[in-house]
Amino acid sequence: MSSMPLSPEQWVQLNLQQQGLHQQRRGKAATLATIEQLGYVQIDSINVVERAHHHVLQSRIANYQPQWLDELMAERKIFEYWSHAAAYLPMQDFRFSLFRKQQLQQGKKHWFAPDHQMMQLVRQRITAEGPLKASDFTATAQKNGPWWDWQPAKQALEQLFMQGELMVLRREKFQKVFDLTERVLPAGLDLRVPSCEEFVAYLIDRYLQSHGCGSSTQISYLRAGLKPEVQQQLLERQAGGELGSFMLQGQRYFYPQNLPELAPVSRKVSLLNPFDNLVIQRQRLQHWFDFDYQIEVYVPAEKRKIGYYSLPILYRQQLIGQMDVKAVRAEKVLLVQHLVFNEGLMLNKTTGLSDGLRQALRQALADYAAFNGCEQWQLVRATPAVVNWLQS
Structure with a gap:
C-alpha cells in the first residue's frame, strides 16, 4: 500500500x-x-x-x-x-449504458414485470406516429384502436426506455417525450x-x-x-x-498516480442541492466533511429538524450548515424557512457571522433567489438566531 x-x-x-x-x-x-x-x-x-x-x-x-x-x-x-x-x-x-440495457433485455428485473403485449402496442404507435409521451396514451373508445390504460402504457414506455429500445427525445413540462432509439442517436456513435x-x-x-x-x-x-x-x-x-x-x-x-495540481480554494458560499454529486453519498459526506445530512422530504413534518428541502451550505472547504428553502413564485420571494449552522461553528456573539462569511452568504442567497425567478429573499428562522447578523 x-x-x-x-x-x-x-x-x-x-x-x-x-x-x-x-x-x-x-x-x-x-x-x-x-x-x-x-x-x-x-x-x-x-x-x-x-x-x-x-x-x-x-x-x-x-x-x-x-x-x-x-x-x-x-x-x-x-x-x-x-x-x-x-x-x-x-x-x-x-x-456504457448498454451494459444495463443488455441485462434488462436478457430478463433482469427492473421495477415491474414487463408486459410484452403492451410494449408491442406502444412500440407500434411510436414507430407509426413519431415521438409520444405517457399522457398521449389515454383511454379511448375508438373502434380501430386499443383501449389505452395510462398506467400500463406508462410502464411499457419506461420498460422500453430502460431496455434501450426508446430514448428520451426531450421533455415537455417535465414529461418525457419518447422516440425510437435509432431515430435519436447521433451517427457514428460507438x-x-x-x-x-x-x-x-x-x-x-x-x-x-x-x-x-x-x-x-x-x-x-x-x-x-x-x-x-x-x-x-x-x-x-x-x-x-x-x-x-x-x-x-x-x-x-x-x-x-497522476494527480492534478491543486487549484486555489474558493472563498464563495455554494448552496448545494440535496441530490448534488458531492452530497449524494451520505457516508462519504460524513467521512470527509464530518457533516451529518439527511434530506427530510420523506420525513413526517412533525419529525423534521431542518425542513422539507434543505440545502447544505459550503464555505471554502467546510459544510457549515443547511437551509430549508421554498420559492414563492407568485410573490417572487425566496423563503429561507430555516437556516441552521453547525454546532461548533465559530460565531462572534456580538457581530455574528464574520464579515467574509456574511458577505459570501448574502451573495449566494441573492444569486440563488435570482436563479429561482425571485427578486428578493427572506429569512424566516435561524438556529442560532442570526437574523440581524445576516440581514443587517
Whole structure:
C-alpha cells in the first residue's frame, strides 16, 4: 500500500476542485464540460425551488441558463438514462449504458414485470406516429384502436426506455417525450456493448475523475452485485502501478498516480442541492466533511429538524450548515424557512457571522433567489438566531 500523498485537507480540496466547486466556469460549452467531468447529473422532480439537475449545474456554472440543458439534449450531446438514479449523461459515454440495457433485455428485473403485449402496442404507435409521451396514451373508445390504460402504457414506455429500445427525445413540462432509439442517436456513435470488465473500468475512471479518490463501496454505489469486481480491478490496477491507495478512518481509498495540481480554494458560499454529486453519498459526506445530512422530504413534518428541502451550505472547504428553502413564485420571494449552522461553528456573539462569511452568504442567497425567478429573499428562522447578523 502506498503512502498518503496528500493531507486529509488536501484530499477535500481536490474533491471540491474535481467537482467544479472551486473554480466556476461560464457558458453552454462549459455546461457540457461540467457534465462530462461529473459523469452524470441526477434528475429529480421536486420543484419547491428550481429542480435538482438545474441547481447542480447552477452551482458550478456562473451564468447557467436552464435552456442550455434542453439545447444540449437537442444537439445529442447528452442523453437521459440511469446512473445510480435517473440522470443526464454525456453522449460520449453512451456505450456504457448498454451494459444495463443488455441485462434488462436478457430478463433482469427492473421495477415491474414487463408486459410484452403492451410494449408491442406502444412500440407500434411510436414507430407509426413519431415521438409520444405517457399522457398521449389515454383511454379511448375508438373502434380501430386499443383501449389505452395510462398506467400500463406508462410502464411499457419506461420498460422500453430502460431496455434501450426508446430514448428520451426531450421533455415537455417535465414529461418525457419518447422516440425510437435509432431515430435519436447521433451517427457514428460507438455501440459496442461493454464487457463487465470494461464497465467496471468505466465506473472507476469516472468516479476518480470526479472525486479524486474513492473506495470500492463508493465507486460501486447502488450498482448491485458489482462491488467484488470493482474491488478486484482496483487491486489489479494498483499492482500494475496505475493506482495508489491509502487507509483513512478504517477505509481504503484508491487514487490515480497522476494527480492534478491543486487549484486555489474558493472563498464563495455554494448552496448545494440535496441530490448534488458531492452530497449524494451520505457516508462519504460524513467521512470527509464530518457533516451529518439527511434530506427530510420523506420525513413526517412533525419529525423534521431542518425542513422539507434543505440545502447544505459550503464555505471554502467546510459544510457549515443547511437551509430549508421554498420559492414563492407568485410573490417572487425566496423563503429561507430555516437556516441552521453547525454546532461548533465559530460565531462572534456580538457581530455574528464574520464579515467574509456574511458577505459570501448574502451573495449566494441573492444569486440563488435570482436563479429561482425571485427578486428578493427572506429569512424566516435561524438556529442560532442570526437574523440581524445576516440581514443587517
